[in-house]
Amino acid sequence: MATSNFTLNTGATIPAIGLGTWQSAAGEVETAVYHAITVAGVRHIDCAFAYGNEAEVGRAFTRVFSEGKVSRSEVFVTTKLWGTWHTRTTEALEASLKNLGLDYVDLYLMHWPIPLNPSGNHPFFPTKPDGTREVLEDWSFVDTWKAMEKLVDSGKTKAIGVSNCSIPYLEHLLKSATIVPAVNQVELHPLLPQEKLVAYCKEKGIRMTAYSPLGSTGGPLLKDETVKKVAEKHGISVGNVLINWLVARGIVAIPKSVTPSRIEENAKIVALDEEDVEAIWGIHNAQGVKRFVSPPWPVSLLFDDAPWAENFKTLL
Ligand SMILES: NC(=O)c1ccc[n+]([C@@H]2O[C@H](COP(=O)([O-])OP(=O)(O)OC[C@H]3O[C@@H](n4cnc5c(N)ncnc54)[C@H](OP(=O)(O)O)[C@@H]3O)[C@@H](O)[C@H]2O)c1
Numbered sequence: 001m002a003t004s005n006f007t008l009n010t011g012a013t014i015p016a017i018g019l020g021t022w023q024s025a026a027g028e029v030e031t032a033v034y035h036a037i038t039v040a041g042v043r044h045i046d047c048a049f050a051y052g053n054e055a056e057v058g059r060a061f062t063r064v065f066s067e068g069k070v071s072r073s074e075v076f077v078t079t080k081l082w083g084t085w086h087t088r089t090t091e092a093l094e095a096s097l098k099n100l101g102l103d104y105v106d107l108y109l110m111h112w113p114i115p116l117n118p119s120g121n122h123p124f125f126p127t128k129p130d131g132t133r134e135v136l137e138d139w140s141f142v143d144t145w146k147a148m149e150k151l152v153d154s155g156k157t158k159a160i161g162v163s164n165c166s167i168p169y170l171e172h173l174l175k176s177a178t179i180v181p182a183v184n185q186v187e188l189h190p191l192l193p194q195e196k197l198v199a200y201c202k203e204k205g206i207r208m209t210a211y212s213p214l215g216s217t218g219g220p221l222l223k224d225e226t227v228k229k230v231a232e233k234h235g236i237s238v239g240n241v242l243i244n245w246l247v248a249r250g251i252v253a254i255p256k257s258v259t260p261s262r263i264e265e266n267a268k269i270v271a272l273d274e275e276d277v278e279a280i281w282g283i284h285n286a287q288g289v290k291r292f293v294s295p296p297w298p299v300s301l302l303f304d305d306a307p308w309a310e311n312f313k314t315l316l
Contacts, residue, residue: 018044020256033060048080054099083116113141
C-alpha cells in the first residue's frame with residue numbers, strides 16, 4: 001500500500017517524497033520551497049551547503065514558520081556536509097543552520113565520502129596543479145563520520161547519514177561506526193536501480209533516498225515509453241510513476257522542481273500495481289544502466305552497477 005512516511009533507524013519518520021533544491025536558481029528556490037510546503041503539502045526539503053542556495057531556502061522557511069501555517073516540527077529538513085569541511089563538521093553544520101535560519105536539521109548527510117583540501121585553491125573544488133580535484137590525503141571519511149556522530153549529541157541534527165556510498169564504502173564505515181547511518185542518499189531511478197545496494201541498506205537498517213529520481217535535468221526517463229504507458233493507464237504523470245516506483249520499494253524520492261504545477265504533481269502518493277513496478281524494472285534490462293550524475297572525482301567509489309573513475313584509487 002502506498003504510504004507517505006517511512007521510518008528511520010532513529011525511530012523518527014521521514015516523508016517518502018521531498019523537494020530537491022540542487023540547481024534551483026537564485027530567485028526561484030525561495031518561491032519553490034514556499035509553494036511546496038504551503039500549497040503542495042510537501043513536508044521534506046533536501047538541501048546542501050554546496051548548492052549555494054541554503055540562505056534562500058532559509059528565507060522560505062522563515063516565511064512559512066513565521067506565518068504559522070506549518071510549524072518547524074512538521075517539516076523534515078536535510079542538509080549536507082561538503083568535502084572541504086570534513087575536518088570542520090561543527091562549523092559546517094553551524095554555517096548551514098545559519099543559512100537556513102534553523103536551530104536544527106532533521107538529517108545531516110556526508111555529501112560524498114571524499115574529504116577535500118580545506119585550504120586549497122577553491123572553497124568547494126580545490127584542484128592540484130594537474131587540474132584534478134584535490135583530495136585531503138591524511139584524513140579519512142571515517143574520521144569525518146566519527147566527528148558527525150558527536151553532532152547528534154549537540155541536538156543540532158536529529159540524525160546523521162551518508163550520501164554516494166557504495167557497499168564497500170559502507171562496510172568500511174560500519175566497521176568503526178557507533179551510529180549506523182540513518183540514510184544513504186544515492187542516484188537511483190529505473191535506469192540505475194541499485195538493487196544490491198538497496199538490499200544491503202535494508203539489511204543494515206539504512207533508509208535509501210533516491211536522488212535524481214526523474215533521471216535529473218534533461219534525462220530520457222520522462223520520455224520513456226514504458227513509463228508513459230503506466231502513466232496513461234493510471235491517468236497520472238510520468239513524474240508520478242517514476243517517483244512512486246521508488247516509494248513502492250520503500251525508497252524516499254526527492255524530485256527537484258521550481259515549477260509550481262510540477263511541485264504539486266510530484267508530491268502525490270499513487271499506488272502502482274505490481275505489474276507496473278515489474279514493467280519499470282524492465283527498462284534497465286532493455287537499455288542498460290545509466291548514471292546521470294558523475295562528477296570528476298579522482299577517486300573510485302566502487303559502485304558495481306555503473307562504475308565511473310574506476311582507474312583511480314579507493315579511499316578505503
Ligand atoms: N547527494 C547528492 O550528491 C545529490 C546529487 C544530485 C541530486 N541530489 C538531490 O536530489 C534532487 C533531485 O535530483 P536532480 O535535481 O538531479 O534531478 P531530478 O529531480 O531527477 O530532475 C529534476 C529535473 O526534472 C524537471 N522536473 C521536475 N518535475 C518534473 C515533472 N513532473 N515533469 C517533467 N519534468 C520535471 C525539473 O525541472 P523544473 O525545475 O524546471 O521543473 C528538473 O529539470 C536534487 O535537487 C538534490 O536535492 C543530491
